[in-house]
Amino acid sequence: MTELARKALLPAGLQDVLPGTAAREAEIREKLMASLAHAGYDRVKTPLVEFEESLLEGAAPELSTQTFRLMDPESRRMMGVRSDMTPQVGRIAATRLVDAPRPLRLSYSGDVLRIKGSHLRPERQFAQVGAELIGVSSAAADTEIVLLALEALESIGLPDVSVDLNLPTLPVRLFDAFGVSRDDREVLTEALERRDVAALRAADGKVTGVLVALLEAAGPAQSALPKLKKLELPLGASEELYRLIDVAERVLASGLDAALTIDPVEMAGFRYQTGVSFTLFARNVRGEIGRGGRYRAGGASGEAATGMSLYMDSILRGLPDAEPVDRVYLPLGTPQREARKLRAEGHYTVAALEGAAEAKTEAAARIEAQGMGCNHIYIGGQVVPLNA
Amino acid sequence: MTELARKALLPAGLQDVLPGTAAREAEIREKLMASLAHAGYDRVKTPLVEFEESLLEGAAPELSTQTFRLMDPESRRMMGVRSDMTPQVGRIAATRLVDAPRPLRLSYSGDVLRIKGSHLRPERQFAQVGAELIGVSSAAADTEIVLLALEALESIGLPDVSVDLNLPTLPVRLFDAFGVSRDDREVLTEALERRDVAALRAADGKVTGVLVALLEAAGPAQSALPKLKKLELPLGASEELYRLIDVAERVLASGLDAALTIDPVEMAGFRYQTGVSFTLFARNVRGEIGRGGRYRAGGASGEAATGMSLYMDSILRGLPDAEPVDRVYLPLGTPQREARKLRAEGHYTVAALEGAAEAKTEAAARIEAQGMGCNHIYIGGQVVPLNA
Incomplete structure (x- = not known):
């Protein structure tokens, strides 16, 4: 190094x-x-x-x-x-x-x-x-x-912003409602995180059908909402799902220009969320x-x-990226008052500095200006384009 | 507690x-x-x-x-x-x-x-x-x-900004030029920090006269500059002081509206400065x-x-303090599109929220608006002052 x-x-x-x-x-x-x-x-x-x-x-x-x-x-x-x-x-x-x-x-x-x-x-x-x-x-x-x-x-x-609505608490609600054991929860949670329908189906218990249905319902709101509305979930979980549906419909009704998808069993990355x-x-x-x-x-x-x-x-x-701003080079000898006035008018200025720029002629100042990233120069009381 | x-x-x-x-x-x-x-x-x-x-x-x-x-x-x-x-x-x-x-x-x-x-x-x-x-x-x-x-x-x-020009390296330059011992430097530095002219005078050596003169020259630039210009300092120190005088005169010539004072031996708070x-x-x-x-x-x-x-x-x-902004209360039922339009026009809005504000009548909404720090309300498609 x-x-x-x-x-x-x-x-x-x-x-x-x-x-x-x-x-x-x-x-x-x-x-x-x-x-x-x-x-x-x-x-x-x-x-x-x-x-x-x-x-x-x-x-x-x-x-x-x-x-x-x-x-x-x-x-x-x-x-x-x-x-x-x-x-x-x-x-x-x-x-x-x-x-x-x-x-x-x-x-x-x-x-x-x-x-x-x-x-x-x-x-x-x-x-x-x-x-x-x-x-x-x-x-x-x-x-x-x-x-x-x-x-x-x-x-x-x-441009092109999209929202994915989630309900990270839903799987746990379902595990509770269906009395899923601690070991099974781990297996099912991992399968959900991998979005592995086969692994979910392979697992035992009544909850798997519901989880597969939720996973398969995920997608654009327009197609997901009818599928989710048809699902029958146990008390508690059902209320939460209806909250999710309610919020999705409100967002759609707002007329904001963003794609809305729904993925009710996505849990990754939510650390303290307790609902929608x-x-x-x-x-x-x-x-x-x-x-x-x-x-x-x-x-x-x-x-x-x-x-x-x-x-x-x-x-x-x-x-x-931001559009680069116009920068005005101020040759040596530009009075401070004029420099301040230009800035107050909204110009971005780059002042020649004694001890650094020693350009004595206008031609030399123009070369110096270019080197300092300016596209304008202040000459004869006027801001003029460098390449004019 | x-x-x-x-x-x-x-x-x-x-x-x-x-x-x-x-x-x-x-x-x-x-x-x-x-x-x-x-x-x-x-x-x-x-x-x-x-x-x-x-x-x-x-x-x-x-x-x-x-x-x-x-x-x-x-x-x-x-x-x-x-x-x-x-x-x-x-x-x-x-x-x-x-x-x-x-x-x-x-x-x-x-x-x-x-x-x-x-x-x-x-x-x-x-x-x-x-x-x-x-x-x-x-x-x-x-x-x-x-x-x-x-x-x-x-x-x-x-308002009322002032600049105090300092030269925190000057005392050390003077100590070096006059060959002041390590122990004496400590005593003199402490006296300078306390601005203690009597203690400076009490100390031995040729440097004390210069230090006292510098301390006594400190003040508004208009009175300090003539005093500083009359001082004769050893080589090195003299150049630094003339740099300070040069900068002071340039700042004065700029026509900026700030009081300028000069305090050449102020050292407190400068941690890595090497000059003016x-x-x-x-x-x-x-x-x-x-x-x-x-x-x-x-x-x-x-x-x-x-x-x-x-x-x-x-x-x-x-x-x-900042002037408080006008805030417009948006009663329950204000369409999202209208709310967005008001904000795009530059209004600051505070929306009534289902589950919090349940004000059903205009009178109730006006009371709620006041409680939320608003001075305007959006009624009948118009932003109107609350106390109208």
Whole structure:
């Protein structure tokens, strides 16, 4: 490894974001946040680290194994670096905003850090934009969050977005209802994750017929809904499935331009969801661009809530690069007042600098301008194209 | 401590940023970043953590004691959480952007984490906005960074900004030139930090006369400059002082509306500066709102560079709160298409939600709207003031 390569080396899954991309990320993030704000979601900002105890309270066990720990020398207590912001927003709702009227609509953006990347998401630091709708358990709330995500993605012009509606709690409900043993649950869950109909059929018990039917019903909402409506499920599971159908029909009725699929037994990646959930995709973007669903804010005994997170890196991959801005080269001797006036008018300027650019003639300044990435130059009190 | 207080407790110096403030911070941050972008400073984003070795390479020893460490289970090497972003930007300039044309102008924003807060700055996490001008060692470059900071602060309307120009390396230059012993340096440095003229005079040696003269010259640029110009300093020190005078005169000539003071022997808080430096203040804001100065990007053998950081928390304290936005309450039954249209037109909406708001009459909806912080309501296809 050369000295340069050694200095440039970052830990796996961490990266420097370079000119162009960093500005684009910030622009898209703020557009998404603006869309959430216009729908009444108030921005909050959570700390990068907090006490392990509060950070992980009520969180899924997986979150704990994904969280870096730090010792706080002030309090001599363990802190964790945030690996997800939803539990932090839930904590804010349950403490500082406990007296704010419900429904409480909150939004956030920020970077999270994880101990290990996944196969599909090798990044260990990534930027999220998210929203939480806290205090309401209705299908209308489930629907609002799905539509909120779609409207935000529409505001940035991300093409060909699709939503996959899921019900990650349904298999467990069915196992409970049919009295499936612990060993059988493991076998069936694995088969569901592999979408292995043959393995499901090979397993014993009444539940397998229902699971196969749910798996086979999965697909575009228009074809899945009639199949799901015909299924007869035990009490509990049946209510949950009807909630899913209700939300799907509400999303379809909203007239938003996104493909809707339903996959009721998809469980992968849902860590704390307790009801209707969803995964967002965009054509030509590998993996998901966001996900969301119903949960309890602040852990199992917390308030009813639903929310969603969007993944900035995936979203940026689905968007065209930003159009490069026009840059105006300011030759040596350009008065500061004129430079400021140009910027105030909206120009992007690149000033020649004594000690760096020593271009004395206009021809030399034009060459220097090109080298500095400018396509305009300020000459004789005018902004003129470089190639004019 | 109640259960609520226990859950809300954050480590000292860390905080939740609540609705209103969080949006305001983001708005001001992006305005500052836009001002830097318009002056040709390209945004980069640095990772939250990186290998300790590269994070602290060439950095001041104080930075090391302020940096939280984490073990990376992937590489089994130590990582540090960023406590300052300038060295990271220097690393990017020296590696990934080593072939980009100079001067290299980079900007960044982000949160840093420190092990211990200071008396004046008890926060341990704080948001910075900054810029680095890399590859040029001239007085013009020193001046550009000062003016860049002032123009950015002007763009957000921060009132009564002042700049204190400093030369934190000057005392050491003088100690070297006058052959001051190690013990005497300590005594003199302490006296300078306390601005204790009597203690300086009491100390022995030729250097004390110069130090007292420098201390007594400190003040508004208009009165300080003539005094400083009269001083005769040994070679090396004299050149540095003339650089300071040169930069001060350039800043004055720029016509920017900020008070300029000069304090050539102020050393406190400059950790890696190697030349002309500055501190930014705003009337009515306790402590500094930013600082900057000349340094070597990537450590002692690195490129000539100068840069500055602005502290978001201090800046926000100097600004009036954001004007609250108009919020339009959307009663139950408002079609999604109409809601989206209102938001696309720029309205901030708060939708009634089945399962939460069950207001059936217009009178009830108006009461509900008020409770949700709205000052408008959408009725009969019109946005009308609530109190009409």
